[in-house]
Amino acid sequence: xxxxxxxxxxxxxxxxxxxxxxxxxxxxxxxxxxxxxxxxxxxxxxxxxxxxxxxxxxxxxxxxxxxxxxxxxxxxxxxxxxxxxxxxxxxxxxxxxxxxxxxxxxxxxxxxxxxxxxxxxxxxxxxxxxxxxxxxxxxxxxxxxxxxxxxxxxxxxxxxxxxxxxxxxxxxxxxxxxxxxxxxxxxxxxxxxxxxxxxxxxxxxxxxxxxxxxxxxxxxxxxxxxxxxxxx
Amino acid sequence: xxxxxxxxxxxxxxxxxxxxxxxxxxxxxxxxxxxxxxxxxxxxxxxxxxxxxxxxxxxxxxxxxxxxxxxxxxxxxxxxxxxxxxxxxxxxxxxxxxxxxxxxxxxxxxxxxxxxxxxxxxxxxxxxxxxxxxxxxxxxxxxxxxxxxxxxxxxxxxxxxxxxxxxxxxxxxxxxxxxxxxxxxxxxxxxxxxxxxxxxxxxxxxxxxxxxxxxxxxxxxxxxxxxxxxxxxxxxxxxxxxxxxxxxxxxxxxxxxxxxxxxxxxxxxxxxxxxxxxxxxxxxxxxxxxxxxxxxxxx
Numbered sequence: 109x110x111x112x113x114x115x116x117x118x119x120x121x122x123x124x125x126x127x128x129x130x131x132x133x134x135x136x137x138x139x140x141x142x143x144x145x146x147x148x149x150x151x152x153x154x155x156x157x158x159x160x161x162x163x164x165x166x167x168x169x170x171x172x173x174x175x176x177x178x179x180x181x182x183x184x185x186x187x188x189x190x191x192x193x194x195x196x197x198x199x200x201x202x203x204x205x206x207x208x209x210x211x212x213x214x215x216x217x218x219x220x221x222x223x224x225x226x227x228x229x230x231x232x233x234x235x236x237x238x239x240x241x242x243x244x245x246x247x248x249x250x251x252x253x254x255x256x257x258x259x260x261x262x263x264x265x266x267x268x269x270x271x272x273x274x275x276x277x278x279x280x281x282x283x284x285x286x287x288x289x290x291x292x293x294x295x296x297x298x299x300x301x302x303x304x305x306x307x308x309x310x311x312x313x314x315x316x317x318x319x320x321x322x323x324x325x326x327x328x329x330x331x332x333x334x335x336x337x338x339x340x
Numbered sequence: 341x342x343x344x345x346x347x348x349x350x351x352x353x354x355x356x357x358x359x360x361x362x363x364x365x366x367x368x369x370x371x372x373x374x375x376x377x378x379x380x381x382x383x384x385x386x387x388x389x390x391x392x393x394x395x396x397x398x399x400x401x402x403x404x405x406x407x408x409x410x411x412x413x414x415x416x417x418x419x420x421x422x423x424x425x426x427x428x429x430x431x432x433x434x435x436x437x438x439x440x441x442x443x444x445x446x447x448x449x450x451x452x453x454x455x456x457x458x459x460x461x462x463x464x465x466x467x468x469x470x471x472x473x474x475x476x477x478x479x480x481x482x483x484x485x486x487x488x489x490x491x492x493x494x495x496x497x498x499x500x501x502x503x504x505x506x507x508x509x510x511x512x513x514x515x516x517x518x519x520x521x522x523x524x525x526x527x528x529x530x531x532x533x534x535x536x537x538x539x540x541x542x543x544x545x546x547x548x549x550x551x552x553x554x555x556x557x558x559x560x561x562x563x564x565x566x567x568x569x570x571x572x573x574x575x576x577x578x579x580x581x582x583x584x585x586x587x588x589x590x591x592x593x594x595x596x597x598x599x600x601x602x603x604x605x606x607x608x609x610x611x612x613x614x615x616x617x618x619x620x621x622x623x624x625x626x627x628x629x630x631x632x633x634x635x636x637x638x639x
Contacts, residue, residue: 159550182554182555184549185549185552185553185554187552188549188550188552189552199543199546199547199550200547203360203361212547212548212551213551213552215349216548216551216552216553216554216558217552217553217557218342218343218345218346218557220345260551264551264552
């Protein structure tokens with residue numbers, strides 16, 4: 109079953125730069141996909157279009173049954189509730205504790221307190237931060253902060269987890285920790301994971317599906333792929 | 341109950357962020373306080389001016405002098421004719437004897453002079469003191485009175501009444517315009533201060549959007565926060581005007597410079613103004629934050 113379908117998508121920014129050019133892609137439920145490519149290849153734009161931060165100029169994007177391009181601004185939250193999103197810069201609330209940061213995602217959709225408590229602790233356990241519930245983000249290391257962000261992204265039990273360079277600010281060791289967490293989520297919860305990265309080590313170690321982008325075009329799509337230097 | 345739960349969470353979050361962003365809250369609160377004090381003072385001045393112009397207008401009377409040939413029986417006819425005039429509020433009759441006695445009581449010289457006239461030789465005239473409902477129409481009313489048979493002359497200080505009226509008109513309009521202008525400036529200032537507060541929380545709003553908060557549920561805590569800031573910001577102005585006005589009123593004994601300019605009694609006047617100030621504070625805080633957040637909700 110396809111969870112994400114991208115059909116003839118082109119994205120041209122207002123300044124005239126074409127970031128994605130006539131792209132077609134299907135992602136199945138439970139997939140773990142890497143978008144790789146050099147700077148400016150369009151991988152970030154593609155991820156942004158998946159969570160409707162950017163709108164495609166033409167083409168069709170279906171995410172979890174929702175036609176993303178046609179979604180009105182005031183309805184974007186419906187899409188976001190089906191997704192978990194992780195960024196390179198974590199995007200945590202600095203004045204809220206770890207627990208509050210994760211609970212935030214459930215509070216804004218009006219979940220009851222008991223449910224929030226249960227789900228937040230479960231998510232924090234899954235990312236290995238159960239002991240840091242009362243700490244504030246600035247008391248944590250970068251890797252730990254990213255794990256809080258992942259917990260926040262999955263606490264809502266989304267079908268899809270979008271990660272835009274989640275290891276970009278971390279050293280190789282911490283990066284691998286994050287990848288283990290993501291793989292764990294992928295296998296235990298069955299969450300579909302789409303991750304943009306340019307980290308060669310990670311891609312080669314994980315041996316997942318790899319989609320290579322170059323100048324906005326899809327140049328290679330491999331099951332159990334590796335970081336193909338030549339294609340990039 | 342999901343809507344209630346979200347509403348109470350919004351209130352809780354609003355209070356939380358007032359305290360967590362305390363320095364910014366303080367900036368907003370003091371801005372609101374200062375501008376509201378100015379608005380409150382302008383309101384006090386404007387309402388006092390309106391009050392004392394009203395009082396003075398009430399004091400303007402037309403004195404109607406009745407011809408000495410009109411005897412007591414015909415006097416009733418004159419009074420009845422006066423009563424028929426629409427614009428007349430009150431008619432007080434004073435006979436020439438009463439007037440004579442009043443004059444004699446004022447000074448010993450007058451007493452001596454008036455004493456020389458016997459009751460039948462009284463040079464004074466019977467008078468009606470007439471107050472009008474609408475002072476703007478006083479000229480017309482006066483000429484109507486003049487045409488009544490048996491009336492010799494009338495007097496209402498024609499020259500200065502007109503001047504007074506035009507001055508009051510300008511004064512009233514001027515103070516109302518000043519108050520409205522101040523409120524507008526106030527709204528603008530508060531909106532901008534709250535905008536600054538919210539600008540610093542752009543990130544928070546973007547995170548809310550990322551985790552799937554609807555626009556309404558993003559707006560709600562900020563709007564409530566704006567109301568809280570408005571409420572807190574109006575406390576000091578309210579204390580200032582309540583204590584300030586009571587003190588002012590007592591210090592000047594309820595009148596300014598002369599007994600003509602009477603101040604409005606503090607109770608319930610200051611409480612009414614306090615309520616107005618509170619309402620302005622809360623509404624402006626609410627509008628300010630709603631407008632400021634809207635800017636960051638566009639995708």
